[in-house]
Amino acid sequence: MTEPIVRYNDVHKSFGDVEVLKGINLDIMPAEKVAVIGPSGSGKTTIIRMLMTLEQPTSGTIIVDGKNLWHMEKNGELVPANEKHLRQVRGDIGMVFQHFNLFPHMTILENCMTAPINVQKEDKASAKKRSIEMLEKVGLGEKLDNYPSQLSGGQKQRVAMARALVMRPKIMLFDEVTSALDPELVGEVLEVIRDIAKEGEMAMVLVTHEMDFARDIADRVLFLDNGVIAEQGPPQQVLENSTNERLRSFLHRFRA
Numbered sequence: 001m002t003e004p005i006v007r008y009n010d011v012h013k014s015f016g017d018v019e020v021l022k023g024i025n026l027d028i029m030p031a032e033k034v035a036v037i038g039p040s041g042s043g044k045t046t047i048i049r050m051l052m053t054l055e056q057p058t059s060g061t062i063i064v065d066g067k068n069l070w071h072m073e074k075n076g077e078l079v080p081a082n083e084k085h086l087r088q089v090r091g092d093i094g095m096v097f098q099h100f101n102l103f104p105h106m107t108i109l110e111n112c113m114t115a116p117i118n119v120q121k122e123d124k125a126s127a128k129k130r131s132i133e134m135l136e137k138v139g140l141g142e143k144l145d146n147y148p149s150q151l152s153g154g155q156k157q158r159v160a161m162a163r164a165l166v167m168r169p170k171i172m173l174f175d176e177v178t179s180a181l182d183p184e185l186v187g188e189v190l191e192v193i194r195d196i197a198k199e200g201e202m203a204m205v206l207v208t209h210e211m212d213f214a215r216d217i218a219d220r221v222l223f224l225d226n227g228v229i230a231e232q233g234p235p236q237q238v239l240e241n242s243t244n245e246r247l248r249s250f251l252h253r254f255r256a
Contacts (some may be wrong), residue, residue, distance in 0.1 A: 002029060002030060003026055003066065004028055004029055004030075004063070004064055005029060005032075005170060005171060005203045006025035006026075006027070006028040006051065006062070006063070006064055006065075006171060006205075007026070007027050007028075007062070008024045008026040008047075008060065008061075008062055009023060009025060009060055009061045009063070010023050010024070010025060010059070010060040010061075011023070011024040011050070011057050011059070011060035011061070011062060012024075012057065012058045012059045012060055013043070013046055013050065013055065013057055013058050014058045015091065018214070019058075019227060019230075020041075020043045020046050020227055021043045021046055021047065021057075021227050021244045022226070022227035022228050023060070023228065024043075024060070024228070024229065025229075026045065026047075026222070026229065028171075028203050028205065029203065030170070030203055031200050031201060031202065031203055031218075032203050032204075032219050032220065033146065033197055033203075033204045033206070033217055033218050033219045034203075034204070034205050034206070034216035034218060034219065034220050034221075034222060035206045035207075035208055035213075035217065035218035035220070035221045035222070035235070036048075036205060036206065036207045036208070036221075036222045036224060037207075037208065037209070037211070037214060037221060037222070037223055037224070037250075038222075038223055038224035038225055038230075038250070039082075039225065039250055041229065042224040042225050042226060043224050043227050044224050045175055045176070045207055046205060047205075047224070048095070048121045048173040048175055048205055049175075049206075050062060050070075050122075051064070051069070051090075051093060051171070051173060051205070052093055052095045052162045052173060053069070053070075053086045053089060053090050056070060063093055064089050064090070064092060064093065065089075065170060067082070067088075067089050069081070069086070069089050069090070070086075072085045072201055075145070082108065087119075090170045091119075091120075091167075091227075092169055092170040092171060093169055093170070093171045093172075093173065094164035094167050094169035094171070094172045094173065094174070094232070095163065095164060095173040095174075095175065096157070096160045096161050096164050096172070096173070096174050096175065096177050097175050098175055098176050098177060098179050098180045099180055100148070100153075100156040100157055100159070100160045100180075101160065102148040102156060102159060102160065102163075103148075104147065104148050104149060105147075106147070107144065107145050107146060107147055108130065108135065108140065108143055108144060108145075108146055108147070108148065108151070108159045109128070109131055109135065109144040109145065110157070111148070111159060111163055112131035112134060112135060112162050112166050112196070113127045113128055113131045113164045113166075115163065115166065115167055116130065116131070116167065117167055119167070120167065127166070127248070130166055131162070131166050132144065134162040134163075134166050135159070135162045137162065137165070137195075137196075138158040138159070138161055138162045138165075138192050139158060139188075139192065140155060140158055140159060140162065143155065145188070146202075147167040150180075152161075152172060152185060153180065153181045153182060153185050154181055154182075154185030154186075154189050155189040157178075157181065157185075157189045158188070158189060158192055160177075161177075161189075161192060161196070162192070165196070169202060170202060170203065171202060171203045171204075171205070172196070172203070172204045172205075173204075173205050173206075174193065174204065174205070174206040174207065174208070175207050176207050176208060176209065177189060177193070177208075178190065178210060179209065179245075180205045184209070190210065190213050193217065194216070194217060197217050204217075209254075211239060211251065211254050214235060214239065215236070215239050216235075218235050219234070219240040220232060220233065220234065220235075221233065221234070221235050221239060222223075222238075223238060223242075223247045223250070224242070225246050225247070225250075230244060230246060230247065231244045231247050
C-alpha cells in the first residue's frame with residue numbers, strides 16, 4: 001500500500017493563549033488534490049504554513065515523504081530539527097501565497113531562476129531553460145524580461161506559480177491565491193491551477209473560498225471549523241450532501 005506523502009499526527013498549534021489547531025490528524029496521498037475550506041480563523045492557513053515551516057507546531061508531528069519535518073533523530077531520540085534538516089525536508093514542498101512575494105528588482109525570468117541556482121545549486125543554463133518552460137506553461141513566455149510592476153495581479157500570481165514549479169516539488173501548497181485579485185483576474189489563475197492539477201504528478205493542498213473550483217479540482221475536501229477537521233470526503237459529499245449544520249451554514253453564504 002502506498003504511504004502518505006504527508007501525515008499530520010495529533011498536531012496542535014497555539015498563538016499565545018489561543019489554540020488555533022486542536023489535534024489535526026490527516027494523511028495526504030501522493031498526487032492527491034485536497035481543498036481546505038472553512039470560516040476565517042478556523043486554522044486553514046496555519047495547516048499549510050506549518051508544512052512550509054513558516055509556523056512551528058505547539059505539539060504533534062508532521063511527516064513528509066517518510067521524514068519527520070519538525071524533529072530529527074539524535075542518539076536514538078527525537079529532538080527539535082535544526083535549520084539544515086528543515087531545509088532538506090521542505091525542499092520537496094512549494095507554496096504559492098496570496099500576495100505573490102516576487103522580487104520587484106528582478107525580471108520574472110530572474111525571479112524564477114533565483115531559487116534553483118541558490119538553493120538547489122543548479123547551473124545557470126539549466127535553471128534558465130526550466131524557468132522559461134514553466135513561464136510558458138503558465139502562459140507568460142512572452143513576458144520573460146518584464147518586471148513585476150509591469151504585470152497585472154493575475155500575471156504576478158502566475159509568475160509565483162511558475163517560480164514554485166521550477167523547484168520540482170512533490171507537494172504544492174496554495175494559500176487563497178485568488179483572494180487578493182480583482183474578480184476579472186480570478187479565472188485566469190484558477191485555469192492555470194486546473195492545468196497543473198490535470199498533470200497529476202504532485203500532491204496539492206489548496207486553501208480556497210472558491211467552492212466551484214474546490215468541487216472541480218479536489219479529490220477530497222476538508223472543512224475546518226474551530227481548529228478541527230469537522231468534515232472531510234469527496235467534493236460532492238462535503239459540498240452538496242453534508243448533514244453537518246456548521247458546514248451547511250458556512251456553504252449557504254456562498255449560495256446567497
